Amino acid sequence: MPKPVALSAQHEAMIALSRLLIPRQQDAQTRSGLEAEIGTLGKSKFDELAELASLNHVIVRVMEVMLGIFREAHDDERTQWAEAALATERARIGNALSFLDAVCAAITDEGYDATVIKSLDHWPDIGSDLDLYTSARPEEISRLMQRRFQARIAARSWGDRLACKWNFNLPGLPEAVEIHMGRLGQTGEQLAIAASVPRRAQAVSVAGRHFRVPSSSDRLMISTLQRMYRHFYFRLCDILDSAGLAESGSIDYQDLERSAKTAGIWEGVATYLVIVSDYVQQYRGDGLSLPAPVRNSARFGGELIYFARSFLRVPILPQSASLWGTQLTGLLRRREIESSARLGLLPWLATAAAVGQKITGSDKGIW
Numbered sequence: 273m274p275k276p277v278a279l280s281a282q283h284e285a286m287i288a289l290s291r292l293l294i295p296r297q298q299d300a301q302t303r304s305g306l307e308a309e310i311g312t313l314g315k316s317k318f319d320e321l322a323e324l325a326s327l328n329h330v331i332v333r334v335m336e337v338m339l340g341i342f343r344e345a346h347d348d349e350r351t352q353w354a355e356a357a358l359a360t361e362r363a364r365i366g367n368a369l370s371f372l373d374a375v376c377a378a379i380t381d382e383g384y385d386a387t388v389i390k391s392l393d394h395w396p397d398i399g400s401d402l403d404l405y406t407s408a409r410p411e412e413i414s415r416l417m418q419r420r421f422q423a424r425i426a427a428r429s430w431g432d433r434l435a436c437k438w439n440f441n442l443p444g445l446p447e448a449v450e451i452h453m454g455r456l457g458q459t460g461e462q463l464a465i466a467a468s469v470p471r472r473a474q475a476v477s478v479a480g481r482h483f484r485v486p487s488s489s490d491r492l493m494i495s496t497l498q499r500m501y502r503h504f505y506f507r508l509c510d511i512l513d514s515a516g517l518a519e520s521g522s523i524d525y526q527d528l529e530r531s532a533k534t535a536g537i538w539e540g541v542a543t544y545l546v547i548v549s550d551y552v553q554q555y556r557g558d559g560l561s562l563p564a565p566v567r568n569s570a571r572f573g574g575e576l577i578y579f580a581r582s583f584l585r586v587p588i589l590p591q592s593a594s595l596w597g598t599q600l601t602g603l604l605r606r607r608e609i610e611s612s613a614r615l616g617l618l619p620w621l622a623t624a625a626a627v628g629q630k631i632t633g634s635d636k637g638i639w
Contacts, residue, residue: 283579285324289508292337293330294515294555307341315353322357327582329394329509331361336396364446365398366479371445372402373481378420384408385470388483389452389494394509395478401439401448405469405486410438410453417442423449431621434459434614456494458502459614459621461603464535465493488517489528492541496532500540501599504592505583506547514548518560525563536602540595542569550574551584571595 279287291306313321325331335358342351372388379386390403406413417423417440426439426448436455439448456462456469472487486494495514499506517523532538545566550573553559572591577584586592596618603612 281320282324282582285321286328286508286579286582286584288321289325289328289330289334290551290555292334293508293512294552296555296557307345310338310341311345311347311350313350318350318353324582325508326361328507329397329399330507330512332358332365332396333512335361361397365396368398368402368445368447369479369481371442371447371449372483375402375404375417375421375442375449376483378416379404379406379408379413382408382412382416384412385473386484387469387473388485389469389491390498392476392478392483392485393491393495393513397509399447401450403450403452405452405456405466407454407466407470410436413451413453414438417449417451431458434617434621436460457497457615459618461599461608461611461615462497462535463608463611465490465497465531468531469494488522489524489531491517492523492528492544493532493535493537496537496541496544500544500586500592500595501537504586504588506551506577506586507583511548511551511584514545515552515560518545518548518562525566529565536599536606537595539569539571539598542566543571543573543595546570546573547577547586551577 288306288309292310295303295306322331322335325334335354339351339354339358342354372391376386376388384406385408387405388403389405391399391401414425418425421440421442423440423442426441428438432438435452435458437450437452439450441448452466454466456466469486469490470484472490473484474487476483476485485491492514495510499510528541529538532541542565545560545562549559549562554574571594572587576587576591578587579585596615600612600615603615
């Protein structure tokens with residue numbers, strides 16, 4: 273019988289985060305054991321857990337759970353650790369939200385649309401940068417950002433140029449404001465999704481501020497593009513956010529299928545949802561209630577996902593590569609020549625990034 277593979281400390285930390293945030297229902301013994309483990313954390317282990325939670329955009333949610341455990345145990349020392357981590361993150365989020373509100377207001381004041389994509393999906397956490405979509409022309413938004421916020425335009429990589437996105441650095445804001453303009457997708461190939469985002473956006477209130485965010489279908493397609501077609505990894509927040517969206521009952525699966533097929537990414541969306549469901553089932557004991565068309569269209573599931581370098585990794589070859597091929601075939605079939613040409617550059621871009629990473633230790637300027 274083969275010996276079990278020893279898990280890295282970081283992998284064990286990811287398992288702990290998952291157990292905290294995807295608890296098994298009515299399993300008091302398991303919960304008690306987990307609370308006992310958390311209650312014996314030393315400061316260095318606590319800091320490692322907090323760092324991984326931050327990278328996975330779940331630090332507020334994790335610290336709230338841990339704070340409850342520490343307070344119930346009357347553990348004053350660890351309570352102070354969690355309170356300090358929570359206060360620091362909430363201060364960052366408060367500052368980021370004030371800027372996000374101001375940027376959205378400035379764009380809409382000029383008569384343009386502004387939809388917050390990705391960043392508010394993680395609430396009560398937020399991401400490491402602030403993402404927006406607008407159909408306005410780049411030169412108009414660039415002038416506005418420089419005039420209203422004294423923003424500096426960050427250097428743009430080849431990937432940024434293809435994707436039609438700009439990063440703006442604002443005084444007083446540590447996070448970059450990343451604005452996608454007129455296109456979505458790694459190479460800017462997605463015009464169908466981009467066109468639907470402002471038209472179908474919904475108003476939400478976050479911490480007393482009002483924003484427009486994508487519809488549930490558009491939100492899932494944007495997440496799929498990011499995870500299954502670009503980064504090839506999931507953060508833990510993606511699992512929690514998408515599972516919460518599915519269990520809220522707000523997803524119109526017929527609309528999602530129709531929209532995703534128009535964009536050529538239905539198989540990717542279905543695979544994304546099945547991966548989320550399988551990961552939840554691994555920790556909770558039951559997965560998501562997904563319609564048959566979703567499960568039947570998925571190319572693979574959570575059995576192929578593995579942990580490495582802080583995140584849950586998606587295999588690129590041949591699984592994700594086949595999804596890219598299906599997307600490209602769909603664009604060619606619909607004779608979307610420019611979008612097809614853009615998407616066809618992706619393997620070359622990825623290869624250049626990999627070579628740059630190997631030679632210089634960075635893919636800066638490429639990806």
